[in-house]
Amino acid sequence: MMAFLVITAIAAIRRTDLFAVTMLFGIYSFLTAVLFMDLDAVDVAFTEAAVGAGISTVLMLSTLRLTGRFESSRRRNPLLPLLVVTVTGSALVYGMLDAPPFGDPQAPVHQHVAPRYITESPDEIGVPNMVTSVLASYRGFDTLGETIVIFTAGLAVLLLLGMREGQNLRPSRLAIGDFLVLRVVVKVLVAFILLYALYVLLHGDYGAGGGFQSGVIFATGFVIYDLVFGEADVRRVLPPRWLARLAVAGILLYAGVGIFSMLAGRPFLDYSVLAHDPVHGQHIGILLIEIGVGVTVFAVILAIFYAFSGLRRPSQVA
Amino acid sequence: MYNYFLAVFLMMAGFYVVIAQGNLVKKVIGLGMFQTSVFILYISIGKVNGGQAPILTEGVTSYSNPLPHVLMLTAIVVGVATTAVGLALVIRIHEAYGSVEEHDIQQRDNAEDALLEGEL
Amino acid sequence: MSALDHLPILVVLIPLLTAVICPLFQNGRTAWKLALGAAWSSFAIACMLLHQVLNSGTVRYQLGGWEPPWGIEYRIDVLGGFVLLIVTSIAALVLSYARRSVEDEIRPGRISFFYAAFLLAFSGLAGITVTGDAFNLFVFLEISSLSSYALISAGRDRRSLNAAFQYLIMGSIGATFILIGIGFLYMMTGTLNMDDLAVRLPEVADTRTVRAGFAFLTVGFGLKLALFPLHLWLPNAYAYAPSVVTAFLAATATKVAVYALLRFLLGIFGVGFSLMSMPFDMILIGLGLAGILSASLVAVFQQNVKRMLAYSSVAQIGYIALGIGLASHTGISAAVMHLFNHALMKGALFMSLGAVAYRVGAMHISDFAGLGRRMPFTMAAIAIAGLSLIGIPGTAGFISKWFLVLGTLEQGWWPLAVLILLGSFLALIYVGRILEAAYFGTPKENSAVREAPLSMLIPIWILVIANVYFGLNTELTVGLATQATTDLFEALP
Numbered sequence: 001m002m003a004f005l006v007i008t009a010i011a012a013i014r015r016t017d018l019f020a021v022t023m024l025f026g027i028y029s030f031l032t033a034v035l036f037m038d039l040d041a042v043d044v045a046f047t048e049a050a051v052g053a054g055i056s057t058v059l060m061l062s063t064l065r066l067t068g069r070f071e072s073s074r075r076r077n078p079l080l081p082l083l084v085v086t087v088t089g090s091a092l093v094y095g096m097l098d099a100p101p102f103g104d105p106q107a108p109v110h111q112h113v114a115p116r117y118i119t120e121s122p123d124e125i126g127v128p129n130m131v132t133s134v135l136a137s138y139r140g141f142d143t144l145g146e147t148i149v150i151f152t153a154g155l156a157v158l159l160l161l162g163m164r165e166g167q168n169l170r171p172s173r174l175a176i177g178d179f180l181v182l183r184v185v186v187k188v189l190v191a192f193i194l195l196y197a198l199y200v201l202l203h204g205d206y207g208a209g210g211g212f213q214s215g216v217i218f219a220t221g222f223v224i225y226d227l228v229f230g231e232a233d234v235r236r237v238l239p240p241r242w243l244a245r246l247a248v249a250g251i252l253l254y255a256g257v258g259i260f261s262m263l264a265g266r267p268f269l270d271y272s273v274l275a276h277d278p279v280h281g282q283h284i285g286i287l288l289i290e291i292g293v294g295v296t297v298f299a300v301i302l303a304i305f306y307a308f309s310g311l312r313r314p315s316q317v318a
Numbered sequence: 319m320y321n322y323f324l325a326v327f328l329m330m331a332g333f334y335v336v337i338a339q340g341n342l343v344k345k346v347i348g349l350g351m352f353q354t355s356v357f358i359l360y361i362s363i364g365k366v367n368g369g370q371a372p373i374l375t376e377g378v379t380s381y382s383n384p385l386p387h388v389l390m391l392t393a394i395v396v397g398v399a400t401t402a403v404g405l406a407l408v409i410r411i412h413e414a415y416g417s418v419e420e421h422d423i424q425q426r427d428n429a430e431d432a433l434l435e436g437e438l
Numbered sequence: 439m440s441a442l443d444h445l446p447i448l449v450v451l452i453p454l455l456t457a458v459i460c461p462l463f464q465n466g467r468t469a470w471k472l473a474l475g476a477a478w479s480s481f482a483i484a485c486m487l488l489h490q491v492l493n494s495g496t497v498r499y500q501l502g503g504w505e506p507p508w509g510i511e512y513r514i515d516v517l518g519g520f521v522l523l524i525v526t527s528i529a530a531l532v533l534s535y536a537r538r539s540v541e542d543e544i545r546p547g548r549i550s551f552f553y554a555a556f557l558l559a560f561s562g563l564a565g566i567t568v569t570g571d572a573f574n575l576f577v578f579l580e581i582s583s584l585s586s587y588a589l590i591s592a593g594r595d596r597r598s599l600n601a602a603f604q605y606l607i608m609g610s611i612g613a614t615f616i617l618i619g620i621g622f623l624y625m626m627t628g629t630l631n632m633d634d635l636a637v638r639l640p641e642v643a644d645t646r647t648v649r650a651g652f653a654f655l656t657v658g659f660g661l662k663l664a665l666f667p668l669h670l671w672l673p674n675a676y677a678y679a680p681s682v683v684t685a686f687l688a689a690t691a692t693k694v695a696v697y698a699l700l701r702f703l704l705g706i707f708g709v710g711f712s713l714m715s716m717p718f719d720m721i722l723i724g725l726g727l728a729g730i731l732s733a734s735l736v737a738v739f740q741q742n743v744k745r746m747l748a749y750s751s752v753a754q755i756g757y758i759a760l761g762i763g764l765a766s767h768t769g770i771s772a773a774v775m776h777l778f779n780h781a782l783m784k785g786a787l788f789m790s791l792g793a794v795a796y797r798v799g800a801m802h803i804s805d806f807a808g809l810g811r812r813m814p815f816t817m818a819a820i821a822i823a824g825l826s827l828i829g830i831p832g833t834a835g836f837i838s839k840w841f842l843v844l845g846t847l848e849q850g851w852w853p854l855a856v857l858i859l860l861g862s863f864l865a866l867i868y869v870g871r872i873l874e875a876a877y878f879g880t881p882k883e884n885s886a887v888r889e890a891p892l893s894m895l896i897p898i899w900i901l902v903i904a905n906v907y908f909g910l911n912t913e914l915t916v917g918l919a920t921q922a923t924t925d926l927f928e929a930l931p
Binding site: 005010012013021035036041042043044047048052055056059062064067068071084088089092103104113114122129133134135139146150153157207308 | 321372
Binding site: 337349400404411427 | 573576577580584587588591596597599600602603606607610611613614617618621624625630802
């Protein structure tokens with residue numbers, strides 16, 4: 001497992017074919033996700049697989065399509081970078097020497113702060129998935145920040161690449177979409193993916209998953225449809241302008257819950273005021289903000305994908 | 319303990335790609351690897367021997383620490399956000415310079431400077 | 439809870455949500471008005487907050503209603519309130535000034551996006567100054583960084599793209615280092631709350647893990663604040679970004695990074711650990727000096743005026759690092775004061791350069807020839823802010839340099855004082871070059887360059903007057919800086 005990771009990393013350094021490097025990155029990310037499963041971090045594994053091996057890799061491939069597959073063979077003097085890396089690596093190893101042993105239940109991280117999440121959260125928040133409790137309630141403000149981060153990324157990409165509407169769309173029939181079987185399979189598949197995304201959103205309280213993962217999967221469904229049937233179809237259903245509105249709506253829903261708490265005389269994002277029973281209020285609050293996160297993430301990821309895939313290679317611009 | 323040293327090795331591999339490579343796309347990929355390996359460090363911190371995934375289950379008494387998981391979910395989002403913005407920049411650089419090699423871009427800027435000074 | 443209790447979150451939330459709404463408006467003018475309203479409200483709230491802090495001590499706010507260390511806490515002390523005041527006031531002034539400059543430099547269809555990114559950068563910086571949670575700081579750092587990359591890349595010159603990319607790489611390495619550092623501290627203490635960290639660290643301070651965490655945090659923030667020799671991203675980023683962006687970032691972004699560094703060094707690790715038990719103070723003094731001298735020297739030879747002042751920013755950060763390195767009350771007070779004064783002068787200077795860019799359209803030193811007569815008010819602003827940059831008595835810049843020199847003399851290091859004066863001398867040369875061109879150069883042809891519009895001049899002159907006012911009336915800045923430093927020293931053994 002770990003050996004595979006190391007091999008992948010070394011191969012990624014050595015290859016000059018960027019297409020191969022991107023694929024290696026996808027594998028690397030996927031292996032990391034498997035490692036996370038092994039370390040009990042199911043939510044993180046899920047997200048890493050969807051984001052690292054999925055979204056990031058797709059974006060890298062879209063970039064390569066425009067910028068060329070091979071890096072120039074000119075090698076720079078690797079001495080200084082090697083020195084910097086060695087120093088940094090030594091500092092890391094130095095730091096690890098006094099670290100608590102791996103997996104030791106007596107380590108400070110397991111003795112302070114975390115125990116409350118583990119023992120109290122089922123009663124205080126009433127959600128079996130502790131990761132969801134911490135993410136959405138105890139540290140709910142970080143998650144709002146995280147949603148803003150992804151919103152910022154979408155904004156930055158649109159500021160850089162522009163939001164194209166109407167003209168220049170890929171034709172709705174590519175060669176790949178002409179296979180009848182493929183069309184049927186994809187339609188069924190996409191329906192399943194979207195359903196699954198909803199399941200992930202609503203099931204986040206009980207198992208792995210939540211708003212973010214759901215948004216990513218939902219966007220993936222659209223991306224697959226888009227790849228097979230061309231852009232025009234998807235864009236008729238969801239024009240970019242509407243994506244922007246959706247992205248904004250998701251954040252406003254999230255922040256709106258927080259502002260409601262403030263109006264009810266409690267701190268920002270205190271969900272206990274949402275129902276008579278505080279625990280029930282937590283439950284409602286978490287569901288609402290997860291929907292908000294999901295909507296924004298879906299809209300932003302799809303908008304970023306539109307922006308990347310819509311660009312033409314310089315030769316095609318004419 | 320191996321996890322920690324694995325994380326260190328992977329971090330340095332990613333870090334090396336970021337600072338040693340001249341190709342901008344590869345730099346972004348390296349950055350992604352660098353960040354991903356930091357996730358391994360954090361998730362390793364959260365592991366408890368004999369613990370289970372932190373989802374309340376009948377009959378399980380020992381859970382791994384959920385806090386690092388939450389932190390890394392956020393960090394993954396930050397990572398993909400950085401990747402997206404970085405790649406968008408690379409595309410624009412390619413449009414403007416016709417290259418994504420640091421060396422070429424430097425050369426073109428220098429040539430422009432020389433031209434500008436010549437005019438004055 | 440009354441409305442007053444919610445101020446800590448409102449100061450961040452108002453610009454944040456306004457930023458989110460901005461892209462919905464196609465019309466750039468509407469977006470600008472929204473952004474302006476948000477920035478001035480934040481400024482008003484920041485004033486009230488500082489007032490609260492001075493009257494009744496550190497202000498706290500429990501997000502989500504969860505008490506720390508389980509939940510995230512907002513926490514504003516004198517230093518935080520002071521830096522928040524800098525950030526919000528500069529944002530409000532720069533936005534007041536921005537409309538024409540942005541309409542001139544940014545593509546018409548993207549103006550509302552531009553303001554949204556601007557507000558995101560602003561709220562990210564504000565979030566860093568008020569948070570009491572180490573990981574929340576990282577999240578807001580990333581919000582401000584990602585939006586800064588986008589803002590810088592919106593410059594007209596294609597080099598802005600490459601500059602933004604370099605900044606993205608260096609900035610992300612910095613952020614990842616910070617993340618590693620926070621990870622090490624978390625590993626040893628189990629907490630992310632800053633106050634809780636400060637309580638629990640001394641127990642484990644003498645471990646290699648904590649020392650390594652310290653190193654990663656310092657290098658990470660060093661990258662963000664452009665400490666020599668980690669400053670390589672800064673000159674091009676500032677030189678090729680849109681004028682408004684340069685003015686805002688130069689006056690605030692590095693300041694907030696310094697604040698975050700101070701918060702970790704002194705507020706969490708404590709003076710004893712950070713500056714006394716390790717030779718780190720000497721390293722800071724050395725790097726600070728190297729930054730002052732080398733960057734000032736490079737600035738003297740720049741032909742692009744914006745780039746010249748960008749190098750000057752690296753030098754000014756050197757003064758701040760040197761002040762911290764002195765590890766004394768006077769030295770750190772001087773550093774905190776310089777945060778404020780440097781924001782005043784660089785804000786005024788880069789806004790004036792923006793006015794020149796608006797009327798003349800270029801930044802080469804030869805383009806400034808004869809501007810003293812054609813744009814008298816803009817050039818006078820550059821002259822006065824330039825004097826402040828040099829540190830002439832009667833300007834704000836003098837006050838912080840004075841305290842810095844006092845700090846060095848206190849410890850009997852007079853050669854350091856001489857080198858600081860040498861730095862000022864170099865500043866005299868490069869500021870002199872601009873003024874020489876403007877007042878004694880002959881214009882290239884009789885072009886029809888006019889004085890900048892009032893909407894630009896008024897915000898510029900507010901800052902210029904502040905430069906003089908705070909040079910004569912030192913009560914506010916010196917008082918606040920001294921008290922902030924005292925708090926930092928007293929917080930921990």
